[in-house]
Amino acid sequence: MKNLTIRNLSKTYFDPYAGTNVTAVHDVSLNVGQGEFVCIVGPSGCGKTTILNMIAGFIPHTGGEILVGGRPVKGPGPDRGVVFQSFALFPWRTVLENVAFGPKMRGVRKAEREKIAHEYLALAKLTEAAGRYPAELSGGMQQRVGVVRALANEPDVLLMDEPFASVDAQTRMTLQEELTRIWQEKRPTVIFITHDVAEAVFLANRVIALSKGRVLEEIDVDLPRPRSWDSLNDDARFKELSGRVRQLVRSA
Amino acid sequence: MLHRLSSALWFCAPFIVLLVLWAVFIPYFDVNPRLFPHLSSVVQAGIEGIQDGTLIQHIKASLLRVAVGTVLALIIAVPLGVAMGVSPIVSSFLTPLFRFFSVLAGIAWIPIATLWFGYGFGAITFVIFNAVFFIVTYNTLLGVSTIPLHVRNAAASLGAGRWAMLTEVLLPGALPNIVTGIRTGLGFAWRGLIAAEMIATNVGLGYMLFVARDFYRTEVIVLGMIVIGVLWLLLDRLVLAPIERATIERWGMVQRA
Ligand SMILES: Nc1ncnc2c1ncn2[C@@H]1O[C@H](COP(=O)(O)OP(=O)(O)OP(=O)(O)O)[C@@H](O)[C@H]1O
Ligand SMILES: [Mg+2]
Numbered sequence: 001m002k003n004l005t006i007r008n009l010s011k012t013y014f015d016p017y018a019g020t021n022v023t024a025v026h027d028v029s030l031n032v033g034q035g036e037f038v039c040i041v042g043p044s045g046c047g048k049t050t051i052l053n054m055i056a057g058f059i060p061h062t063g064g065e066i067l068v069g070g071r072p073v074k075g076p077g078p079d080r081g082v083v084f085q086s087f088a089l090f091p092w093r094t095v096l097e098n099v100a101f102g103p104k105m106r107g108v109r110k111a112e113r114e115k116i117a118h119e120y121l122a123l124a125k126l127t128e129a130a131g132r133y134p135a136e137l138s139g140g141m142q143q144r145v146g147v148v149r150a151l152a153n154e155p156d157v158l159l160m161d162e163p164f165a166s167v168d169a170q171t172r173m174t175l176q177e178e179l180t181r182i183w184q185e186k187r188p189t190v191i192f193i194t195h196d197v198a199e200a201v202f203l204a205n206r207v208i209a210l211s212k213g214r215v216l217e218e219i220d221v222d223l224p225r226p227r228s229w230d231s232l233n234d235d236a237r238f239k240e241l242s243g244r245v246r247q248l249v250r251s252a
Numbered sequence: 253m254l255h256r257l258s259s260a261l262w263f264c265a266p267f268i269v270l271l272v273l274w275a276v277f278i279p280y281f282d283v284n285p286r287l288f289p290h291l292s293s294v295v296q297a298g299i300e301g302i303q304d305g306t307l308i309q310h311i312k313a314s315l316l317r318v319a320v321g322t323v324l325a326l327i328i329a330v331p332l333g334v335a336m337g338v339s340p341i342v343s344s345f346l347t348p349l350f351r352f353f354s355v356l357a358g359i360a361w362i363p364i365a366t367l368w369f370g371y372g373f374g375a376i377t378f379v380i381f382n383a384v385f386f387i388v389t390y391n392t393l394l395g396v397s398t399i400p401l402h403v404r405n406a407a408a409s410l411g412a413g414r415w416a417m418l419t420e421v422l423l424p425g426a427l428p429n430i431v432t433g434i435r436t437g438l439g440f441a442w443r444g445l446i447a448a449e450m451i452a453t454n455v456g457l458g459y460m461l462f463v464a465r466d467f468y469r470t471e472v473i474v475l476g477m478i479v480i481g482v483l484w485l486l487l488d489r490l491v492l493a494p495i496e497r498a499t500i501e502r503w504g505m506v507q508r509a
Binding site for chain 1: 400402403405406407408409410411412413416420421424425427499502503504
């Protein structure tokens, strides 16, 4: 039972400068089954981060409900792993210790949790970096650590907020390909947020187009896996799907 | 290794020059030893002080006061700073207060300390305590409140409870600031110590200086000044600076003070 259900979710912020209420998310409903990879795509300011932060439990929602495995979300918890745009690694911990952090919180013994961490680091080709500190890594490597740190805790749902937005285009493509590979191997339930339409279509089983805090449409992505940019760049179906999503997001 | 050796030499070079000038010019101009001592008589005073144990006794007394005052201050300041830093309201309310006392810390507390604790160990330790306490509390608070929210969120969503948040995130996150606070605080404390010992006790380096004046023993005064300076440099360069470097540089955490 690792599915995520969102019913009539909404969020109203109070803007203290304008002295008014701003509704960032309107009546959003969404079902994500176990092992699904869902991308939420939409222009800047449409409420993507707000939705993700509510699912993560970082901010309270003002309407509707969020259920993970049938249980309502009340705050942050290890059932929902988060990958941040700014990586949010612990600078005072080595790469290995960062990845072992979740298991450590669960009370897993040192030898065992380091074994787990090594296994996940190998998955992201980070074995060499295990003993280094985050500040000694490139941005792309730091985000690989961010991804496996969340995965190593085996969350029910993995939440990712524009995780690849701050790395260069070349690295971003590599990271996207690696993510689809890791997803196929581990099959976590993923909600991935982005404003990059091609990224959304490349990664997802299903793309949710969002605009001004409302869901516009859900589009199923039936592209075969494993996916790689080499094969999809000129793929007709990929172009067609991306075109449709792009139009949706733009017209709104 | 070679690099460190040469930088240590470079650090000592100006002192060596100063010593040479001293050894040459004070005898050359035949300066009255009641105004300024010869280098040789200071060395002599140092050897005597070590042989009869008085110098060691003064150093021990001073270091013990610093150690006790500092440890007491840290035991209270760090948890308090963390508690204050966690809450934005508490921290913004108390920040001006702690800033004020940070600046005041040290010598200014001596008169009231002697009124409260009488002359001796209590008053002097209190002065040290204050010098370290306010600055370290303030820096800890600052350190905790500058830990990015994402990092705290990341820990929470990896399953960190209250205690783990404290030990795994807030304390290490504030550590560079805490170390900086200790370094500045101890600097104030050391100066406050010497001043307090001149007034409020009968043992310690400050007392040693002050009493020597009554007997025109300039060689003891200068010896005391040298010991005070050298002890501080050793403490700062061999203990505090390396800790600061190890945390801030390795972790890539830039100071945001
Ligand atoms: N703490 C807040 N207080 C008031 N308004 C907020 C707050 N956070 C977000 N908003 C508003 O809510 C709306 C949605 O913001 P959100 O950050 O969710 O957008 P986003 O889709 O993630 O945008 P981006 O792609 O730029 O990250 C925006 O209009 C924003 O100004
Ligand atoms: Mg956002």
